[in-house]
Amino acid sequence: MTIKNVTVAGSGVLGAQIALQAAYHGFRVTVYDINDAALDKAKATFERIAAAYRQDLHAGDESIAAAFSRLDTTTDLAASVKDADLLIEAIPENPAIKTAFYQQLAAVAPAKTIFATNTSTLLPSMFAEATGRPEKFLALHFANEIWKHNTAEIMGHAGTDKAVFDTIVAFAKDIGMIALPLHKEQPAYILNSLLVPFLSAASALWANGVADPETIDKTWMAATGAPVGPFATLDIVGITTAYNINKMAADAAPDPLKLKIVALMKAMIDEGKLGVASGEGFYKYPDPAYKASDFLK
């Protein structure tokens, strides 16, 4: 199986990044979205991403122009996949929307097309049947700002063909990713299976009054050599996302400590302390205390 033509469905935050990344690495890419307004927005997003390629990757005008020349957009689903070797789905994280999309797609895509979902929190087995080609379906999960945070977690469901899986591992490498294969389905993949409990443990120490965030971060940084601690990481992830994850956990199993974490994060949000994005979270930006040379003294 060789991948040449790639279709990206959904041109939002992640879809636009995936499309440009694949085009930049030489693939022909067609972007599908539901209406022209979404695609117009995507064109502006492509320009912003290209500016980041110039800054972060020192990409030259020629390679950016070449990437754009390999990139097309359409609102016609059948036309978008007619030659596709691979379709990457990056549409809203909503099971009903994704299921309906795969049913429509199954009716118009050629038999050869592999389907990959970029879902963050759902499992490929939930949609395998709707794709009409379970053996050619798996998850290919990117991180936001994929040109810098170039992880690609590749996760099949029990019915994914091994050759299809290997093809997608090779494709991920071909577009500049570090390919991270998972041998079985795991909610939250590898990264969030590690990160969510880690951040929860740090939040529990804070909410329980055991130590303050700076002391907890110092402990982690000094003892492991990590450049950031859990609270600096929470600022990067964003307090709203952290709040939502904790709120879901507290709703599922309310215990006093979880409820306290939720209340503390809610208070931060109410004060506009949303993390790096708003200029303040656990630290103040652009020069957070943890980056100071004497932080670990």
Ligand code: NAD
């Ligand atoms: P987004 O809301 O920014 O973009 C979604 C896009 O899908 C929009 O352009 C919308 O018009 C389009 N869309 C809606 N319905 C559609 C349909 N039926 N067919 C085609 N397009 C449709 O969302 P996002 O943040 O890019 O997330 C997309 C997927 O990527 C989700 O599954 C999410 O879990 C995953 N993801 C997101 C991030 C992130 O940091 N944002 C990171 C990793 C994975």
